[in-house]
Amino acid sequence: MSSPYAIEDSENLEREPESLKVVCMESYENCSFCSSKLVFTHDLNLGLLQVIEVARCPGCGVKMNPKKFTLQ
Numbered sequence: 001m002s003s004p005y006a007i008e009d010s011e012n013l014e015r016e017p018e019s020l021k022v023v024c025m026e027s028y029e030n031c032s033f034c035s036s037k038l039v040f041t042h043d044l045n046l047g048l049l050q051v052i053e054v055a056r057c058p059g060c061g062v063k064m065n066p067k068k069f070t071l072q
């Protein structure tokens, strides 16, 4: 049975599904020196509402350029 009332989607538009995309971005990279799989660590800075993602190589200990995300 279909409802005689039309369901309004206007409330659902307030959600932002794109905010989850950041998590899955480039999860796997290899070290350019020894080809080991990089380990990603995330430092939360709750005071500044920032997340700093650092890629570190377990093989040679090299740290790749950290990426900074701002929480909303």
Ligand SMILES: [Zn+2]
Pocket (backbone or CB within 6 Å): 031, 032, 033, 034, 035, 036, 057, 058, 059, 060, 061, 062
């Ligand atoms: Zn390495």
